[in-house]
Amino acid sequence: MEILKIENLKKTYGEGKTKVEALKNINLNAERGQMIVIIGPSGCGKSTLLNLISGIDKATDGDIIVEGGNISELDENSLALYRRRQLGIIYQFFNLIPNLSVENNIKLPILMDNKEVETEYFEELVTSLGIKDKLKAFLDKLSGGGSNREWL
Ligand SMILES: Nc1ncnc2c1ncn2[C@@H]1O[C@H](COP(=O)(O)OP(=O)(O)OP(=O)(O)O)[C@@H](O)[C@H]1O
Ligand SMILES: [Mg+2]
Missing domain, CATH: 3.40.50.300 (P-loop containing nucleotide triphosphate hydrolases)
Incomplete structure (x- = not known):
């Protein structure tokens, strides 16, 4: 199609x-x-x-x-x-939102639409990315020097 x-x-x-x-x-x-x-x-x-x-x-x-x-x-x-x-757009410099957690950065478009996040799909996604232990972290806490670029 x-x-x-x-x-x-x-x-x-x-x-x-x-x-x-x-x-x-x-x-x-x-x-x-x-x-x-x-x-x-x-x-x-x-x-x-x-x-x-x-x-x-x-x-x-x-x-x-x-x-x-x-x-x-x-x-x-x-x-x-x-x-x-x-759409899903990944920019060279990510453009993630620093004062949201990793989890909420991922869920943001769904939350903005007042929709339910599909828990099973979310689990599958973060497991495949290997970032389950980072979900509650804020972006500026993920790596040194205030840069978030090393971890994704
Ligand atoms: N806002 C703008 N105003 C005027 N000219 C622009 C603007 N944005 C891009 N251009 C011009 O349009 C052409 C295409 O630019 P574009 O940024 O799309 O190229 P690119 O293939 O993405 O380049 P790069 O590999 O460097 O990222 C270039 O000649 C650029 O100078
Ligand atoms: Mg370009």
């Missing part, structure tokens, strides 16, 4: 002399369960593409269709729900 379809996607930053055409007519199809790696030199538009797919930035033109719905047509509220419910 097709989960993502990108059609003639364009993203232009700036205008006039500072205009940058970061993406010119990108087309991409992805099936459910498919793994896709985007590689290319610095400045070729990888982050731009991911920012558009994840609804963080708006395309200049073209369509991004996720599970049959065109995210280009969503307003800010619907985009926030799309990011919360349909």
Whole structure:
């Protein structure tokens, strides 16, 4: 089943002399369960593409269709729900929330939706990640020097 379809996607930053055409007519199809790696030199538009797919930035033109719905047509509220419910993004620098525990960082999108966390799935997840003993810890307590980057 097709989960993502990108059609003639364009993203232009700036205008006039500072205009940058970061993406010119990108087309991409992805099936459910498919793994896709985007590689290319610095400045070729990888982050731009991911920012558009994840609804963080708006395309200049073209369509991004996720599970049959065109995210280009969503307003800010619907985009926030799309990011919360349909996406998982792991940034290079994680962007975790330091004053929440490890457990609540993981559960945050579900809690924001006032939904029940599936205990069995949560257990399976933290067991597979080997972080069961870290769940109650706050991120700044996980490693020295105030950096949280070593443990994940
Ligand atoms: N906010 C912005 N304003 C203007 N130009 C931008 C902006 N963001 C990115 N660009 C330009 O768009 C082009 C694509 O940038 P992008 O960050 O998507 O590349 P990248 O492939 O992720 O690079 P890297 O491998 O260095 O992370 C580059 O020419 C960049 O300078
Ligand atoms: Mg980048």
